[in-house]
Amino acid sequence: MEHEVYTSEPGGIPQLDVSTFPNQIFWVLVTLVVIYFILTRIGLPRIGAVLAERRGTIANDLAAAEELRLRATEAEAAYTQALADARAEAGRIVAAARAEIQADLDAATAHADAEIAAKAAESEKRIAAIRESAMASVTEVAREAAQDIVAAFGVKADAEMIAAGVTARVKG
Amino acid sequence: MAAEGFAIHPMDQFIIRPLFGEGEVHWYTPTNMTLWLFFSVLAITALMVLGTRRRAIVPTRSQSMAELVYGFVYSMVEDVTGKDGVKYFPYVLTLFLFILFANVLGLVPLSFTSTSHVAVTATLALLVFFGVTILGFVNQGIGFLGMFWVTSAPLAIRPILAVIEIVSYFVRPVSHSIRLGGNLMAGHAVLKVFAGFAGALGVASVVPIFAITAIYALEVLVAVVQAYVFTILTCVYLRDAVHSHH
Numbered sequence: 001m002e003h004e005v006y007t008s009e010p011g012g013i014p015q016l017d018v019s020t021f022p023n024q025i026f027w028v029l030v031t032l033v034v035i036y037f038i039l040t041r042i043g044l045p046r047i048g049a050v051l052a053e054r055r056g057t058i059a060n061d062l063a064a065a066e067e068l069r070l071r072a073t074e075a076e077a078a079y080t081q082a083l084a085d086a087r088a089e090a091g092r093i094v095a096a097a098r099a100e101i102q103a104d105l106d107a108a109t110a111h112a113d114a115e116i117a118a119k120a121a122e123s124e125k126r127i128a129a130i131r132e133s134a135m136a137s138v139t140e141v142a143r144e145a146a147q148d149i150v151a152a153f154g155v156k157a158d159a160e161m162i163a164a165g166v167t168a169r170v171k172g
Numbered sequence: 173m174a175a176e177g178f179a180i181h182p183m184d185q186f187i188i189r190p191l192f193g194e195g196e197v198h199w200y201t202p203t204n205m206t207l208w209l210f211f212s213v214l215a216i217t218a219l220m221v222l223g224t225r226r227r228a229i230v231p232t233r234s235q236s237m238a239e240l241v242y243g244f245v246y247s248m249v250e251d252v253t254g255k256d257g258v259k260y261f262p263y264v265l266t267l268f269l270f271i272l273f274a275n276v277l278g279l280v281p282l283s284f285t286s287t288s289h290v291a292v293t294a295t296l297a298l299l300v301f302f303g304v305t306i307l308g309f310v311n312q313g314i315g316f317l318g319m320f321w322v323t324s325a326p327l328a329i330r331p332i333l334a335v336i337e338i339v340s341y342f343v344r345p346v347s348h349s350i351r352l353g354g355n356l357m358a359g360h361a362v363l364k365v366f367a368g369f370a371g372a373l374g375v376a377s378v379v380p381i382f383a384i385t386a387i388y389a390l391e392v393l394v395a396v397v398q399a400y401v402f403t404i405l406t407c408v409y410l411r412d413a414v415h416s417h418h
Contacts, residue, residue: 012183013183013186014183014184014186014187014188014289015186015288015289015290015291015353015357016290017188019196019197020188020197020203020291021291022198022199023188023197023198023199023200023201023203023205024188024205024286024289024291024292024295025291025292025295026199026200027202027203027205027206027209028209028286028291028292028295028296029295030209031209031210031212031213031270032266032267032270032296032299034213035212035213035216035266035269035270036262036263036266038213038216038217038220038221039216039220039262039265039266039269040262042220042221043220043221043224043238044220044242044262044265046221046224046227047220047224047238047239047242048242049227050224050227050228050229050231050235050239051239051242051243053227053229054229057229
């Protein structure tokens, strides 16, 4: 390795060419200062703001998601409540309708029973009347038949006596 | 195989030339290094400013890369230096992005690798060294010197340890800068050597071309890892300045 100051001939090491050092140091310092100002004035505040904003957005979104979840739970509870209410209401309506129908039915049954009873009573009365008149007719026929029979035997019989005897027989 | 064709100059890629015309390189002369430093500024701007211009809650690809770098370096600073060190995050990120992009842009064929120059890496390392030292005294006053006095060791060997600690403290910028510059310089020189073989061997140049491919892949890894190493060491040094040792 030559010891003379390097001047672009091959053999020396350019890194050790002291004559270029002030130039290198000057330009490196300029470069560093420029990079530093570009970063601190524009780049870093911007990236820092974006990162902070993103963190904020993510936090907000998580909070919003949590709130939505709560509201969904509430809505579900309300829905369940409404469903239960509707079910209870329906049950009430069904029971009321059933009671009403039952009442109508009972009234109709009672009415029909009363009618049937009335009709039966009337029929019974008429049957009794018929039986009565039939019984009277039988008695009458029997008395006449008895008088005719007695007359045929040629006996003059008392009509009163025959009537009493027939009546007693028919009854007995 | 001509003698002319085998003239390999692996170090020529590192020569610093004036960007316009010929002549001496003054301290203010725009050089090829200046050009590539400018490109790294452009690339960083593209990533961190243009990539994030939409400020989207759901990031685009470029924005999520910018956020990834931001988050990566931020958590590195926070993990290593603690909550108190977070206020130095912009400085650390500046260093990380500069080294990363200088390294990666250096891998573009025909480009110039700024971070392969020890003057550049030494500037970075010395900035860290002086920055950390000044911060240490500002934050902890004279107590900052306590980091050289190892109270957990027996009293008898503390002075010896103090000497070792002080020497290692002052060696920090050397190792910090040479590690980065040396890695980059060596890698690029090796690539150039194999490229020279490839130009000279004719059909057999398949072998060096394969080797170049493999080494290039390695160099991509080195470019990223060295940026990471430089940054995390910066954080480790920063921790000394932010927290007292006891």
